[in-house]
Amino acid sequence: MDLDEHFGDFARRDWERYDGAATVRFALIGAGWFTREWALPGIDRADHTEATVVVDVDAERAEALADDHGMTALTPAEFHDGVAETEYDAVYVCTPNATHLEYVETAAAAGKDILCEKPMEADATRAAELVETAQDAGVSLMVGYRMHLDPVVRRSKELIEAGAIGDVVQVHSNMSQRMVAELEGDASDQWRLDPDLAGGGAMMDIGIYPLNTTRFLLDADPVEVSAETGSTHEEFADVEEQVAVRSTFEGGVPVLFTANHNASHDSFLRVTGTEGQIIIDPAFFEREDRGLEVRLDGERHAIDVTNVHQLEEEFAYFADCVLAGRKPEPDGEHALLDMQAIEAIYESAETGGPVTSIGPN
């Protein structure tokens, strides 16, 4: 394995197909910090994408953003009524988890393609409904797993598929942050503490990164989970502050991961094979450069990675698929399995025992 050659054109867009001049116009559903600080800049940076409409329950917030960026501001009611429907081709849904479905229903009925944030919904039942809604309407549904479009992850996946580290035998991963400390003085993330809106705590919010990125890297799904959840702060009385999972993936591979809203900022993913290792650290925070180390034959190779704007990649990829007439991935069915695995994780934490029924009930 020639690592230099493999990692040579690091940020290559292996997914790029479209070579025309058209543009996908987006309605942004939800004008919170992630939309403002990451999605909108991503759309601005990407070719073939444009943000034309913004929808928010906070009309003032929507209008301010619309003014700044030459967009049309809509209330949710106006959006559902089809106002300005001709101004956008697709929607980007970035609202509290439990409200994704209602926006997707309207968008699908109007024939708009959909890029929906993860977790896809507040529970697996609503997520399944969301998938079905898009399927029935014949529109594209991509779920916003930005790690899939990151070249650090794509190049790592290729390396694994090429057999560079042999057979994968185990994975350790973590995503943690100091949300308790950061919550003080910032109300915008408060919905994440509400089980009705969020569907859960650390597992839904950040534990989904170790889970889903491992699924993508290994091209394998969990078949058994054993988990515990816990909280030490009153803010997390209703959703879990931390989660620890021992899962088994297809092929019998143990995948152990943690997520914690009250821990030192950290994210890593460590894939061990029979012949080597891939260590992504930092791994998951959009606002932090990713790092990559490959270990082969006892040698540590610190890879000189190209850090991309993950949301630029995500929107560019989505538009490329839409314009080239193919279905974007990760699709709804892929994302649904995360929701089902998360429910199994919650069930295991509740009952104490392992859960093996992951998937449609």
Add this chain to the structure above:
Amino acid sequence: MDLDEHFGDFARRDWERYDGAATVRFALIGAGWFTREWALPGIDRADHTEATVVVDVDAERAEALADDHGMTALTPAEFHDGVAETEYDAVYVCTPNATHLEYVETAAAAGKDILCEKPMEADATRAAELVETAQDAGVSLMVGYRMHLDPVVRRSKELIEAGAIGDVVQVHSNMSQRMVAELEGDASDQWRLDPDLAGGGAMMDIGIYPLNTTRFLLDADPVEVSAETGSTHEEFADVEEQVAVRSTFEGGVPVLFTANHNASHDSFLRVTGTEGQIIIDPAFFEREDRGLEVRLDGERHAIDVTNVHQLEEEFAYFADCVLAGRKPEPDGEHALLDMQAIEAIYESAETGGPVTSIGPN
């Protein structure tokens, strides 16, 4: 926290008490590769220690080693008969796990202090008997957890105790090696594949490092374990080739670890606190320099560690305790809890469910 100051005199022997000129003379029980390549050189390097006797089932091997190092060679029968009993003050037991007890019984009856390799015995029942044997005879029993004497671990433990990384909230760890590949052409480790002699596979042999080093660093014990074991090679038909454990330590701290005899050579221990992290990587192999990184306030500090000869430290410490008249640690009771936790891990892997009864039945 001034890290430079904390790590200034890195290899300081905070345990050193004895300032006399006496020497502890050891009978080495078991002349396998670890005794020859690590224990004996450790004794040679340390002050106040001397190897005077060697016992092995292979008389030729014992005599060859005795000739090279000016020792007396004994067969096990001769040892049990008290031959050359006046030539040693203490024994170092490094034989297949299931044979530790018989040597400890003879040594204890002769009033010799004991340094016994880990795992202490092949199961918790025999381990408890071993502890009782030493207690009843009033001799010192230390179990050979060499990580406890490594300054990388001792300085890390002090840092945790000083609160430098806040409250510990989770631990990830692994120890893995390519034993399957290394077994070819080397018969000396074959007993590790025999459940009667070894008591188990990867968990007993290398999984004990993540487990025990975490216990030492956190000064806390596991209260619940959920585990799976597996094998993919015929050599490991009778003992597990790999193990994955999700445990909960006192205080509710998740500790997730793996051990694997068929994976890329790797060892790490990653302690995450509310305010920082300590990452030991490499962590556990005696033949490999340890590495240490401390992360505080988003800054990564690669610590300039002093790598010691772990067996020199271990024997020097043991002799220091014996000569200064105090009990060495880790003692038998500490080690017994590992054996009980390992049995709980095997029980969990067998039944599928978590096991909370860790300790005396």
